[in-house]
Amino acid sequence: MSYDGKIFPVIFTDLDGTLLDHNTYAWDKAEPALARCRAAKIPVVMVSSKTRAEMEPLQLELGLEGPFITENGGGVFFPGKGALKPPPEAEPAGLLYKLTLGVSYSKLCRALDETALSFNLKMTGFHNMSIKDIMQLTGLSLQQAEKAAKRDFDEPFVLDPSTPCEDEKLRKIFREQGLELSIGGRFYHVHGKADKATALDKVAAWYKTNGFQVISVALGDSQNDFSMLGRADYAFYLGKGPVPAEEVPGVIQAAEPGPSGWNRAILDFLTELPNMGAINNPNQME
Template sequence: MQNPPKLAVFSDLDGTLLDHDTYSWADAQPALARLAARGIPVVLTSSKTAAEIVLLQEEMGLMDQPAIVENGSGIVGLPGQADNSTYSQLRMQLDELPDHLRSHFIGFGDMTTQEVALHTGLSPDAAKRAQDRAFSEPGIWSGSDDTLADFRSALADQGIVAQHGGRFLTLSFGRTKADAMHVVSSALAATRTVALGDAPNDITMLQAADQGVIVANPHRPVLPPLEGEAEGHIIRTRKPGPKGWNEAINALLDGLDYSEGANNHG
C-alpha cells in the first residue's frame, strides 16, 4: 500500500490551537496525539516570542520541532537560521513617526510588564517573556480607521508592515508567516502542508499551504471569503478554537488515509 504524503502542520496559537479565553489546548489533545503517533510535525506559528514558544513546545511535547515566531519574522529550532534582532531598529523608526500618529499606538515596549499582563491576561512572568522581542512589536491602536491608514502608510515608507493578529496590531519588517512556512517546510522535506489560523495575519499562510483551515473565533470579526476557498483549498471549522482545530485535523487525517500504523515517512 502506498504511504500517505509527508505532512507538516503549521498552526497559529491564540484563538486557533489555544482557547481565546483560557489559553488551553486541551480540546485539541486527541488530534495532537494522533499527529505525534504518526510522526507528523506540528510547527507552532505565532506572533509570540521565542521565549514564549519554547515553553509551549515543552508543555505540548513539541520540543523536537522547529517553530515560527513573531509573525514569521523569526524561526527557532532550525539550523542555519541566524537570530539577528531587528527590534531596536523597529522601535527607533516607530518613535520617529509624527506624534499625531505615534501617540495612538501603544506597543509592548511602551508598557510595563504589569500593563502587558493586564492587556493579555498573562501572568507577570509570561508577560515578561512576551516583551522579550527580537523582530516585531505588537500593540494597541486607539485612533480612528482613517488615522490608522495614515499610520500604516507612514510605516510602509520605512519598510514596516502593520498587521492585525488575534488581539493586537503588530509591526514588523515584513517577513510573513507564509515566508517562514516555506523555509520550514523545505527543511522538513514536507510534500504536503496544512495551515490553521483565525486572523488577518494568518491569511498569507492559509493561502500558501496545500490545505488552509480557518478556525472559528467568535471573539473577532469573521475573515472574508478567501481566494481558493470556493474550491476547497481553504475550509472553515464550525467549532471555535482548539475544538475546531481537533475536528479539522482529524477529518484531514482521515481524508489522507492516515490509518492506524501509517507513518509520516512516505
Template structure:
C-alpha cells in the same frame, strides 16, 4: 468530507507537515487553553507528524508551550520574524544563512527589535499608539489575560512590536509612514504588529518547507490553520488551509481553494478539524 487538494498527492508514503497559529486557533482566545485539542495533539505526536507553531508570540512563550504539550519541533515566531529548529533535529543540515543560537538553529527573516522599536517611537510622536515596549508586565497581563510571568515572556521581543491604536482612522497614514521605513503593519487577534516589510507567516512557512524538502526529499502535504488577518499568508501557502472561527466575530471573510472551516472556535474547533482531515487523508484508524 472531501479535500480538494491544491496539487496531486501520492497517498503511499505520504508525509504531512502541520503549520498552526496559536491564539484563537490551537489556543482558546479567552483562556489560552489547549485542553480541547489534546486528542489530536496526541495523535500527531505518536505519528511523529511535525506540528509547527506559526505565531505572533515570542521564542520564550513558544518554548514554554512546547514543554506543556510535550512537543519538540521547529517553530516560527513574531509573525514570521524568525524560524527556529531544535539542534540536531532529525539529522537535518542547514544553509549558511542559519545561525546557531543556544539550543536552536535560527533563520532570521525579520528586522531586529531595536530598529523596530526606534521606528515605533517615531510613530508615537504623531499618532496615539501604545506598544509592548511602553507597558509593564502587569499592564500587558491586564490587556491580554496572561499571567504576569507569561506577560514578561511576551515582552521579550526579537522581531516585532505589538501595539494598540486609539483611532483606526489613523491606520492608512500610519501604514504610509512605516512603509517609508521599510516596515509594515499586520493585524492579529488583539493587537496590530509592526514588522519588517519582507516578513510574514507565509514567507516563513515557505522557508521551513524548503528546509524539509532539502533534507528528506519533499513530497509533503502542508496543512495550515489560522483565524486572523495575519494568518492569511500562512493559509495561502499551504495545500490544505483551515480556518477557525472567532468566538465572537465568526469566520474571517476569505475565500481560498480547498478551504476547510472548523465547526467550533478555539482548541475544540482545531481538534475537530484536524481529526476530520487526518481521517480523510489516511482513510484508516492506524494514525
C-alpha cells in the same frame, strides 16, 4: 522521522484563538488530534506573534519536537538535536538554531515612536508598557508577561481610539518605511517584510531538502494568519467572522473556533489523509 505514506503532512498552526483558547490559553480540547499527530510523527509547527521565551516552554508542554516560528515569521527556531540537520544559514542559539527573517527590534520600536509623533497618533507598543500593563491587556501571568516582553522581530501595539487611523492608511505609512503591519486578535503588529507565509516556506523547504514530499496544512483565526493560510496546500479558518474567501481562496471553515475546532479539523484531515497518498500538489480537500 517519517510518515508511512507517499506524502508528508506538516501542520502549521497559529496559537491564540486557534490551538489555544483566546481567553484561557488552554489547549486540552485539541489533545486528541495532537496525540494522533505525535503518534504518527506528523510535525505540528507553532506559528505565532509570541516570542521564543513564550513558545519554547509551550513546545515542551505540547510534546512537539520540530521547528517553531516566532513573532509573526520574524524568526524560525530549529531543534539542535535529531535526525535532521538545521539549515546551513541558521545560527546556534542555545540548544536551538535560529534562522533570522525579520528586522531588529530596536528599528521597529524607533519606527513606531517616530510614526506616532509624525502623524499625531497615540500608539503604545510593548516597549512603552510596563509588565503590569501587558498583564492587564493580555490576561497573562507575571512570568508569562515577562516572556512576552522579550521581543526580537515584532512589536505589538495598541492604537488609542481618540486618534483613529484606518488600517490601510497605517499599513501604507509603515510600508513607506520598509515595514509591514499585521492585525492580530488583540494587537496591531509592526514587523519586517517577512511574514508567516515566508516562514512557512522556509520550514517546508527544509523538510523537502531532507527528502520529504511535503503537504502543508495551516490553521488560523485572524488577519495576520491570511498570508500563511493562502500559502498552505490546505487551510482551515477558525475565526468567528465570515470565511475570508476573497483573501484566502479555498479556505475551509472549521466547525467551531479555538482548540475544539482545531481538534475536529485535524482529525477530519487525518481521516482523509490515506486517500491523498498519490497527490503531489493538492489544491483542496474533497
